[in-house]
Amino acid sequence: MNAKKKISINDISKDTEKLTSVKNEDLMPLPSLFVQEEEWTPLSDDLKEKYACILDDTIILPIPRPKTVQEEEALVNQFLSGMRKLFTKENNWTFIQILETTMNHCARCNTCSDACHMFESTGKNEMYRPIYRSEIFRRIYKTYVKKEPFAMWRYGDLELNWRTVARLGEMAYRCNLCRRCAQTCPIGADNALVAREIRKIFSQEMGITVPELHAKGSMLQLEKGSSTAMTKLVVKDNVEFIDEDFSEETGFEIETPWDVEGADILLIHNAGEILAWPENIAAFSIIFKAAGISWTLSSDLAAYDSINYGVFYDDVQFARTAILHAQAAKKLGVKKIVLGECGHAHKALTVIADRVLPEELNVPRESCFPLLRDIVMSGKIKLDPSRNNFPVTIHDPCNLTRLMGIIKPQREIVQKICPQFREMHPHGPHNYCCGGGSGYAIMSRNTIPEWRYKVAGRKKLEQILNAFSDCRGPDQKKYVCAPCSNCKGQLRDMFEQYELLDKEQLIYNGLVELIVNAMVDVEPGFVKWEEE
C-alpha cells in the first residue's frame, strides 16, 4: 500500500507526526540519468521542538510550534483574523476580485492537477494536487469567514485546529507560484494564487515569514539596499572590480556608469548576479557600450537590486520596493527602466506595479530582451555564431513567459547566434518552472535543497535532459540558456547535485553571455565550462 494514496482533506487536522512523505520509489524517473536518490535527511529534534514540522520532511516557513492550548488557539485565531482581512477590499484591494472568484467558482474538477510539475514529479502525491490546498482554504473560508448557511454540510466538514493552520501555511510553500495550473483551468480559477494569499496571511497578519524572503530578503533590501546586504559603496566597488576583471579578460574596455542623470535607460540588475554571476553584469556593460546605448545604474536604496520578494509573499513589501525602484528612475530623469535578467523582477515592476504606482511614479518600464533583440538584429555589434556552435536550449522563466508573454525576443537572438539551438517541450508560455520559483532558489536550510532537487526541479531536469537527447554524455558541451537569476540559482544547485558538468558537460547561464561569447570584438571563450 502506497502511503501517498491515504491522504485525504481531513488528514490536514489530524494529530499525526506528519501529513505525508514523498518516497523515493514514487519519484518520477529521470531520463537515462541513473541516480540513487538519498533518503530524506531527518529534521533535527531542535527544529521539531521549535517549529511546527508536521507537514512532510521539510520546513520552509518557520511557524513556532505552540506549547500550550492557549498558544494553539492564538495561532488559529490569528489566522482567522488574517483570513477575514484578506476578504476585505481595504486590506486586499490588490487581489480580492481574483481570490473571491476562485473561491466561488472552482468546480473541483481536477483539470489542473496534471499541469503541476510537483504533482507529476512526486508520482501524484495528493498534497501536491493544486486543489488540495485550495479546498482546505475554501472550506475554512466558507465556514468561518463567509459563514455561508450550512457551509460545513454543503462543502464538506473540516476541523480547524492549530495543525490545520500550521500545515496550510507550510503547504503554501509547496508551490512555485508558476500558475501552470491556472493556465489549464476551464473556468479561470487560480489555485496558485491561493497559495500566495495564504502566504500573505502569515506575513501580513501573523508576522510569520520565510527568513530568506523577508528578514534576509525584502527587509534587508529596504535597510541596506539589497537582499545581498551590499550597501551602495560595496556594490559600486564590486562592479568596479567586475569592470576591471572583464576588461582584462575580454580585451573590451568597460566602465559601468553609475547615477548618470538624464541617461536614456536605468538598468536594474538582480544584485545576486553581481556576487554569483559577475559575467552577466559584465556582459550587459559590454553589449550596451558596443551598441552605444545611453544608460546607467543607480546607487539609490534598493535601486541597484531589482529583486522584489514581496511578489512571493507580501503586498506591502512588494509595493515598498516597487516604489523605491520607480523613485530612483524619477530622480535620475531617465526615459525608462530596463530590467536585467531576472524573471520575478520583470513581472513585479513591469506588470504588477502597473496598477500600484501613482501617476507621478509611472516611469515606463520594459524588459531587457526586446532591447537586446533589437541590438543583435541591428548589426550594431559584430557577431560570429560559430563561437556558439554547441547545443543550446532555452529555459523559459515563468514570470517572463507565462506571466508576461515575452517569448520571441530571446528566441530570435539564440536562433541568430546559436547554430545548434533546440527547444524544450513544452516551452514558451506552457513551460515548466525550474523548481526555484517563488524564492526557493535562495533557500538552503535543513532539507530544502533536497526538496528542490527531488521534487520542485525534477520536471525541469527531465525537460533539459530530453532537449539534449541527441548529444547526451560527457563528450559534447551543452548550454542551458536560463535568463533569470532565480532560475540560474536553481539550475546551479541541481546540476551540482546530479554532477551534470562531469556527466554531461552541461552548464547553464544567461542570454547576454551567449551574445558576448559571439562578439568578434571580444576575446573568444567568454562562456566557460569550468573554472579556467
Place this chain on the structure above:
Amino acid sequence: MSIIIYLLGYTAIIVFLIAVIFRVINYIKLPMHVRWELYPVAHEGKRASYGGSYLEDVDWWKKDREKSIIGELKVMIPEIFFLKAVWEHNRPLWLSTYSFHLGLYLICAFLGLLMINVFAQLIGCSENCLITYVSPIMRFFGGAGIILCLIGSIWLLRKRLLEPELKEYSGPDHYINLALFALASSIALITWLFVDPSFTMARDFIVNMITFNFSPIPNNIFGLQMILAFIVIAYIPMTHMSHFFMKYFLYHDIRWGDEPNVDNMKTQNNIGKVLNYPVSWSASHIAGHGKTTWAEVATFNPVAQPES
C-alpha cells in the same frame, strides 16, 4: 395548485435575475485588481499564436496595441461550445461533462425557439407561419437537450461518487446540483415522451405566464416538471455553476486583463482611490508605525537607515 406553479415561475425568474445581477455587481464593485494576466492572451493578435505580448516591443508604450476580437472569439468559441480546456487537460472527464453542457446548450436553444413560438402565438400567427418551420427544430433541440442533460448529470454524479480523485473533492453541493439536474431532466424526459411530445403544453404555459392567465395546468407530470425546472433556474446562479456567466470576468478581466496604465485615467483614478484605503494588517513590519493608509504604509521604510 396551478396558480402556485405560475407564481413559482415568476419567483424563479426574479430570483435568477437578482442572483445574477448580485454576483456581477458584487464583482464589479470590488476594486480593480492588480494585473495578473496569463499568456497566451487571446486578443494579442498574431502574437497570441505563440503566447506573446505587446511587452515584446522596445518602447511598447509608444506603440499602438493590436487588440483582436477575432482572436478572443477563436478561443472563446471552442472553449464555450466544445469545452476545449477539459478536452486538452482532462480528457477522461470530457465526454461526461460535454454531454451535460451540450444538453444545457440545446435546452437553452430550445427555450429560445420556444419563445419564438410563444410570441408567434401571442401575435396570432397561424400554424402555417413561422411556427411550422421552427417547431421541428425546437422539438429536436428540446428532446436531445433533455436526453444529454440527463445522461451527463447522471454520468458526472457517478464519477463524483465513485472515482477517488473526484470523490475526495466533491461535497454535498456537487451531489445536490447534479442530482437536481438529473431529477429535473428525468421528469422532463417523461413529460416529453408521454405527455407533451410537441411542447405545446410548455408553449401554452409560457403564453399564460406572459398574459397572466393562470389556466389550470393540464397534467400533473407536466406540473411537476415545471416545478423542478423553476427550482433549477433559481438555484443555478447561487452555486459554483454561476461560472456560466462569471467566466466572462474570469477570462476577459483577469486572465486576459493586460490593459496597460498608459494615459489611462480609469486606472489612475482607481490607484488614487485604493492607495487611500485604510490598512489594518497586524504584522509588525506593517502596523505600529502610525501609518494608516496604503499610501502611507507603502512609502514608509520601517528599517530605514540614516544617510551616511
